[in-house]
Amino acid sequence: MKNRAAVALFVAALLSLPALAQQQPAASTSQDQSSQTATSSGSSATGKAPLQYESRQGFWGKVNPFARKKYVQRQTQPIRDRVNELDELTAANTKMIKDVDSRAQQGIQMASNKATEADQHAVDAGNKATTAQETATKANTRLTTVEGVVSNIDQYKSTNQTEIRFRPGQSVLSQNAKTALDQMAEPLKGQHGYIVEVQGFSSGKGQEAIGTSRKMADAVVRYLVENHEIPVYRIYVLGMGNAPVQTTTTEAGQKPKRMSGGRVEVSLMKNDLEQLASGSTGVASPGQPK
Numbered sequence: 001m002k003n004r005a006a007v008a009l010f011v012a013a014l015l016s017l018p019a020l021a022q023q024q025p026a027a028s029t030s031q032d033q034s035s036q037t038a039t040s041s042g043s044s045a046t047g048k049a050p051l052q053y054e055s056r057q058g059f060w061g062k063v064n065p066f067a068r069k070k071y072v073q074r075q076t077q078p079i080r081d082r083v084n085e086l087d088e089l090t091a092a093n094t095k096m097i098k099d100v101d102s103r104a105q106q107g108i109q110m111a112s113n114k115a116t117e118a119d120q121h122a123v124d125a126g127n128k129a130t131t132a133q134e135t136a137t138k139a140n141t142r143l144t145t146v147e148g149v150v151s152n153i154d155q156y157k158s159t160n161q162t163e164i165r166f167r168p169g170q171s172v173l174s175q176n177a178k179t180a181l182d183q184m185a186e187p188l189k190g191q192h193g194y195i196v197e198v199q200g201f202s203s204g205k206g207q208e209a210i211g212t213s214r215k216m217a218d219a220v221v222r223y224l225v226e227n228h229e230i231p232v233y234r235i236y237v238l239g240m241g242n243a244p245v246q247t248t249t250t251e252a253g254q255k256p257k258r259m260s261g262g263r264v265e266v267s268l269m270k271n272d273l274e275q276l277a278s279g280s281t282g283v284a285s286p287g288q289p290k
Helices: 002-039 069-151 175-188 206-228 273-278
Strands: 157-166 194-201 235-241 262-270
Touching (some): 157 206, 175 206, 175 262, 206 235, 206 262
Antiparallel strands (some): 194 262
């Protein structure tokens, strides 16, 4: 009986040794961790103190032959938790980097679009400035032309002259006279800036000659108004009678010759308004007669 009791006590002592060995390393490990955490000034990527290597190996040394599954899990659980935290932190950092890169790409694209739009606006502004400069140049040229025309608006130049002959004592237009008037009046349709000067000359003396010359001039005017619709205000009529006419062949010291027979001189006088009107598009000429 005494031997059996001694054997039982020995077996009980052997069974209690693993439990004591497991408790001692755990306690020493927690103490070492707490002390090292308190004295350590650094921090890990997760913001927590780094895991400390267990310097005390416990009763059994590095390997506990009687270690249980729960003991091993308890020892490795902090490592697994820290690895999971690092994975989550890595995933969060990767997502943040992707978001930053995406925003940066969007910002670069927006900046590129704004730069392209600004370039297009600059090109449009340059084109508009060129167009404005051309318009200003044309307007300046036009203004110079208008000023020149207005300054010479009352300066008429003879462009065509026709002589109509009458038989003595008559004021009826012949067919040849009508043909000559037609050739002169046809191009005047729709034109501006001209006047027609009609001067009648008649042989004879005094008021009788003036009256006869006026009748011949009136016949010419009537034909131009009725057949070619030339406004009356464009026609200036003078009955010159038997007035002397200065010719280019009159020599110095000689008196002007008096023309014999009846005739009417029809002179077409023009200024520069017609040329100005033909060179403009939609701009009314100042003082232009209608």
